[in-house]
Amino acid sequence: LYPFFLAMVMGxxxxxxxxxxxxxxxxxxxxLVLFYRFMYILNIPIPLRLVSLALFALHPWVIEYSRVTLxxxxxxxxxxxxxxxxxxxxxxxxESYFIPALxxxxxxxxxxxxxxxxxxxxxxxxxxxKAYRLFWVSIMxxxxxxxxxxxxxxxxxxxGYLSEFFNRGNYIxxxxxxxxxxxxxxxxxxxxxxxxxxxxxxxxxxxxxxxxPRSTFWGVKITAGIFFFLIIIKGYLVAWRHSLxxxxxxxxxxxxxxxxxxxxxxxxxxxxVYPFLILFFLAGLAKVxxxxxxxxxxxxxxxLLSSHILVARQDxxxxxxxxxxxxxxxxxxxxxxxxxxxxxxxxxxxxxxxxGYLVSGHKTIGxxxxxxxxxxxxxxxxxxxxxxxxxxVNIGGIYFSQQYLKPVVQEHKDIFRCIYRTSDPLxxxxxxxxxxxxxxx
Numbered sequence: 001l002y003p004f005f006l007a008m009v010m011g012x013x014x015x016x017x018x019x020x021x022x023x024x025x026x027x028x029x030x031x032l033v034l035f036y037r038f039m040y041i042l043n044i045p046i047p048l049r050l051v052s053l054a055l056f057a058l059h060p061w062v063i064e065y066s067r068v069t070l071x072x073x074x075x076x077x078x079x080x081x082x083x084x085x086x087x088x089x090x091x092x093x094x095e096s097y098f099i100p101a102l103x104x105x106x107x108x109x110x111x112x113x114x115x116x117x118x119x120x121x122x123x124x125x126x127x128x129x130k131a132y133r134l135f136w137v138s139i140m141x142x143x144x145x146x147x148x149x150x151x152x153x154x155x156x157x158x159x160g161y162l163s164e165f166f167n168r169g170n171y172i173x174x175x176x177x178x179x180x181x182x183x184x185x186x187x188x189x190x191x192x193x194x195x196x197x198x199x200x201x202x203x204x205x206x207x208x209x210x211x212x213p214r215s216t217f218w219g220v221k222i223t224a225g226i227f228f229f230l231i232i233i234k235g236y237l238v239a240w241r242h243s244l245x246x247x248x249x250x251x252x253x254x255x256x257x258x259x260x261x262x263x264x265x266x267x268x269x270x271x272x273v274y275p276f277l278i279l280f281f282l283a284g285l286a287k288v289x290x291x292x293x294x295x296x297x298x299x300x301x302x303x304l305l306s307s308h309i310l311v312a313r314q315d316x317x318x319x320x321x322x323x324x325x326x327x328x329x330x331x332x333x334x335x336x337x338x339x340x341x342x343x344x345x346x347x348x349x350x351x352x353x354x355x356g357y358l359v360s361g362h363k364t365i366g367x368x369x370x371x372x373x374x375x376x377x378x379x380x381x382x383x384x385x386x387x388x389x390x391x392x393v394n395i396g397g398i399y400f401s402q403q404y405l406k407p408v409v410q411e412h413k414d415i416f417r418c419i420y421r422t423s424d425p426l427x428x429x430x431x432x433x434x435x436x437x438x439x440x441x
Contacts, residue, residue: 001110002071003354017358020069027073028066032057034080035275041087042243044279048286051301052279058308060206060315061267062274069354071111072271078108079251079272082118087245090125098134102141109145114272116145117258121250165263184261191260196229197222199267203274204228204281205304206311232277235284252276326392329427333389334359336420336429341386349385351393351400369404376408377415385432388416392425 006020013019035056039049056062065072081104089097105122108115119142126135166178179187201208201224211221240249252273259269270277285300323331330352337348337360348364350356356364365383370376380388390401390409409416409430420429 001107002074005074006069006354017069017355020358021067024069024073025066027077028062031073031076031080031275034077034084038080038084038087038248038275039279041084041091042245048279048282051305052275052282055278055282055304055308056275058305058312059203059274059278060308060311061203061271063312063315065271072268075108075111075115076271076274078104078111078115079118080275082108083245083248083251086122086125086247090129090245090247095134102138106141106145109149112272113149114255114258116142116149117254118251119145120254121247124250125247165261167263187263188260191262191265194265195256195260195270197225199265199270200228200232200277201225202267203270203277205307207307209311228281231284231288232280233284234287235280235282238283238287239280248276252280326394326425326427329422329425330355330389330391330393331359332422333391333420333427333429337362337387340420343386346387347383347385348387348389349380349383350389351391351395356389367404369400371404373408373411376404377412380408380432381415381434384435388430388432389427390430391427 006023009020009023010016032053036049036053039052044052065076082101085097085101085104088094089101101122105115105118108118119138123135123138123142126132126138198213198221201211201221205224205228208221208224211217236249236252240246243249255273259265262269282301289300330350334348334350334356337346341362344362346362348356348360348362349367350364351366353364353366356362365385367376368379370379388405388409390405392399392402415432415434416430417433418428419431421427
C-alpha cells in the first residue's frame, strides 16, 4: 500500500525524490503530534509527556526515518492512530471509535505485514469486555488479512518472508535447507538476547551504537541492555496498574514477543513500539530513581537527552555532507540507464527497486536473498531483466549485491556483460543477454 501512496504523491508532484522524502517528514510530524495527544488522553503527567516527546523527536533513528522514503514513519503513524482510537474506545465505550481503528489496522498491515499483530490485542480487549459482535468482526478481518498474506507469500515464495523463515540460515549467516523446530527455538532465543543486549541499548542510549560486537566494551553494553530491559519491564508494570487503556500495553507485549521469530534482528524492526519503549523506560526510571532521590532521575534524563542530541548532531553533519560514495555511485548507475535506454519495457534489477524506479525512470525490481547460484540465475532470467546492478552499498553491515549477485554474474560471463562501471567504491551495470525463452531452450 505504501508504494501506491507514493505513486499518488508522484502523480501530483511528479518524479521528485525531494517531495517523497518531504512526505516522510510530514508523516513523522504527525507521529509526534499524535504521540503527545495519546499521552494526554492517558493522563500521563506533563513532565513525563514532554521528556518522552523530546527523546522521541531527537532520536537519531526517528530523524533518519523522517528524511528518507521508507515505511517507518507511515507505519508508526498507523500504530499510534490505532492505539489512540482504541484508547478512546476503552475509555468512552463508543463503537464509533472501533471503525477507524479497524481501518488503520488494515492500512498498517498493507504497509508492513507485521501490522496484523494489531488485531491480536484488539480481540483480547473486545473478548474481555464481552463485545462479542465486534470481536467476531475483528476475527473475520484478521482471517481475510492472513489469507492475503499467505497468498502473497506463496505466490512470491522466494522473495517473501516465508522463504526466509523456513530457511536454515539468513542473509547474514547463509545456510541451505529447511530449518528444524529446534533451529527455530535457537534462532528465537538468539534474536531475543540480541534485542536485549544490542538493539535496546542502541535505541535508548544512541552512543552505544559505537560499541560493536565482541569489542572491548561489548560486555558493558550487554550489561546495560539487561538493566535497561528490567527498567522497561518496571515501567510497563507501572503503566499497567495506572492506565485505563490496556490495548497499547497488550500490543507492545505481543509485538515484542513475536518479533524474535524473524530470521534477523535489528533496531529498525522495533519501530512499531518506539514511542512506547521510551515511555515505559522513563516511567520505570522515574519509579526507581524517585524512590531513592529525585536528583538521580533528573541526572538520568539529562544524560539521555545529551546522548540523543550528540548522536543526532553527528548524523546531521553526515547528512549535510550528502550521500555516502557507494550510494552516489548507485545513483550514477541508475542515471546512466536513464540516459542510455529509452525503451519503456526495460526492467532493471537492483537491491533498491523504489529508488531505482525514481532515478532510472524504468521498472525496477528486487531479488531474493538466496545463496544457490542456479536458482538466482533462473530468477534473474525469469524476470526478463535487461540490466543488473551490482553495488557496494552497505545495508546493516551487509553487502547484498556482493553476496548474492556478484557470484552469479562472475560465473556466467557469457550471459552478463558489464557495460558501465564507476570508480571506487566499484558499482557495475551488467546487461543480460539471454531472454527467458532462449534460456528455456
